[in-house]
Amino acid sequence: MSKKSNYYNILIKRRLETLKEYLYLLKQNKLTFAALIIILFLIVIAIIAPIIVPFPSHIYGAVNPQDKLLSPSWTYLFGTDEMGRDLFSRILYGTRISLLGSLIAVAMGLLIGVPLGLMAGFYGGFIDELVMRIVDMFLSFPPLLLAMAIAAFLGPSLQNAIIALIVSWWPWYTRLIRGQVVSIKEREFVRAARAIGTPSWQIMYKHILPNCISPVIVQASMDLGGIILTLAALSFLGLGAQAPIPEWGLIVNTSRTYFLKAWWYGIFPGMAIFIAVLCFNLLGDGLREVLDPKTKKY
Amino acid sequence: MSNYFEIKDLKINFETSEGIKNVIDINELNLHKGETFGIVGESGSGKSVLAMSILRILSSPPALIKSGKIMFKGKNLLELKEKEIQKIRGKEISMIFQDPRSTLNPVFTVGQQIINVIRHNKFLSKKEAEKEALRMIKLVKLPDAKNTLHKYPNELSGGQRQRIIIAIALSCGAELLIADEPTRNLDVTIQAGILKLINELKEELEITVLFIANNVNLVFIVSGRVAVLYKGKIIEIGTSQEIREEPIHPYTRGLLGIVSPAEREIKNLTEANLKEGIKAENSICPYFYECKKRIEICKKISPTLTKVKVNNGHWVSCHRVIDREVDNESTSIGH
């Protein structure tokens, strides 16, 4: 066997071992594990939603006036809304929107925030001042308010709401990373890398980043839940998804008018939001436990 | 004679990701009132665990005190309730640690910190406590005591901070001081000052000192009697003089730099060496894998402390001593 393929084999084996260790630790906490299972379940639903939905035509259009505002039954598991659309189908499909939307928002937020934080922490001086003052400006606004302002400015739509969230969220990651970078860059292995002559970008991404990524991972997992909530809030306020998109927050918004007549209308989307956010929070918490004692070893 | 302080059959285990590890296994350890007793141990020997277990400040889990007694003035410290041991901490037994920076609270002046401790343990008015604090600062030979009272920890140097810590530790009349690596992070010229201070205070205040460090020479010049700790077991114990003149256990000899020719070769590590350390069991001498003088029996039974000579206090835990006749002649293991 050539040296190279031998090397890959052992490398993969090693990485798998580490992954197994993490999973084992994660399993220890029953609550976190349950949350992880539910999230995986939600992801599966989001992916296969178009296929398993009982009334695909109800997702967007197809007005069905004779079945309007029916309470939950075997046909319509969550009841129907004022246009006779099956709420179960809509909420199921809404999983796609919420999960995808929050994933995009968090991913973009990280993509912008993390490199800025790395540079600010590593170079210090003027770059640090510049980036951190911008971050400070953004962080002085309550996130929801900021998102609202941007969404209102851009015009209400699902896409714009996601953009607004990206813009409001990236500074958190920058601040989180920058603090870590400042302390890690004094570590001897960074000095060692500089003495070897390793170029700065390599030091930032290969040396420093792997060592400060844990709190960011924890924060990002919790943010996946937080963003779902904020996205729903924006839609609830009319600044996010517009009808007929079956976004959870929007459904809750529309349910307000029929609150007394149709209890099922607001409860189910509300519960969906609640479960998703709760599970992400629990996962984030559990990850913090898992990642922390491991780093204590170092 | 000595029922002042006695550790008997102490076994402490630790829960680790690799199972339960035995960290301390001490059959007997006595302190005489008024002496300075030294414990030499490298990192991993369990010396800090031992020190913390006396004042019951080990976090458990992961530490588990499996069995044993720590007797102090007739009371078993391990059996006291939390409230009772609280009364002992600071007032009868006190402890100082290795890192003065993290032991002192950076947001209070050092004067305030001493006063807080005093007022917590004694009923004194603010003014009286301040006078006491001043007296303590002078006791640890810090110049310009009045101004020092109002300084914050970061305004003091490492050596000065350690003196403040000693002042705090002794402020409520403790009679047993546990010093766990008190000079580890200090410069050598400052270290000498702290060691001398501890010695002087011991005489002045008539206290007993348990001095723990990993530098064997340091421990020897400070202590009257010394115990050498290896992987949680005492492998040699005696007066500093005896052990210095005639170190018996191969580990002790190694610590003192007496290296046999075999050990002068550079050890090329093998796979076996890199495997995790053995969980100490009673069926093997803890020093077995490192020892160049081991014999068959060392693999089978863990040796117990045996007297080296009749009529003195020098004991060693090594099968090669047990094998021989213990008589009045010097016991050598054929080095």
Place this chain on the structure above:
Amino acid sequence: MNQPALVIKNLKKYFPVYSGFPPRVKNWIKAVDGVTLNIKKGETLGIVGESGCGKSTLVNTILRLEEPTSGEVALEGQDIFRLNKKEVAKLRKEIQIVFQDPFWSLNPRWLIKDIVGEPLRVHFNLSSGEILSKVEKLLGMVGIPKIALYKYPHEFSGGERQRIAIARALALEPNFVILDEPTSSIDVFSQNQILKLLKKLKEEFNLTYILISHDLSVVKSMADKIAIMYLGKVVEYGPAKKVFESPAHPYTNALFKAIPDANTKDINSIIALEGEVPSAINIPSGCRFHTRCPVAREICHKEEPPVIKLSEEHEAVCFLLKKGERGESWL
């Protein structure tokens, strides 16, 4: 002919202290305040000093991790601060460092093979297979088995990690290696091993060492020459044997007498110096050691002492010494 391979001439490194608004430089931390040293090829220079003496800053400057405020450092004739990019890369191959903390000097998230292979990856265009074989060889030189390649630093003890750090330092085949307290964070038994290893490697590859340590037994066993530093300056310099036998400067004396060794009788045999090391912002006037010197005179408060040559290569900076002879016995 043993030409000096590393020449440090009157090196100064001051760090500015800002205060006020707008921030202005109010003061300077004089970390290194005029250090001149010549190191011959194949020698081991031991640098001894306590915290605040400037040895870390000195090392950082020699490695070009800091720019000096003034003075020069010449490696084999070339001023290291006037190099272009290519030459800087070459410099990195010439001089390497082994750090004090074997724990944090290796990236805890990297595999050993990547840690030791990093210098090779940065400077050469080798395939991963070639790098792997080189790394194996390097680890072999320091007595670490092949199986270590795919392990993480935390799976090793302090002494083993230090060996790995040495392997990494040797990857680029440097001529100079700076050893920054190589044994202070490891247990006594591994210390012996590491020192033996360092000596063997020095012989094998004709290395020049700059050894920083506060452990006198380490310096005694390895150094040819030693320099004692205090508050940014070298106060005594000479062949190791001579300096240990008859230390000339009062600080050297105090330093040696403060450290207990196998022959120290009891606590009264060690000497404690009065006072604390002054801050590097407020360096005392005249001789910077005068505030703590047990034999300071009037003149020591006022003027900076000259360099007195005690013998061919032994010199110290003190008024109380006369050329060619030692002054009175100090303590």
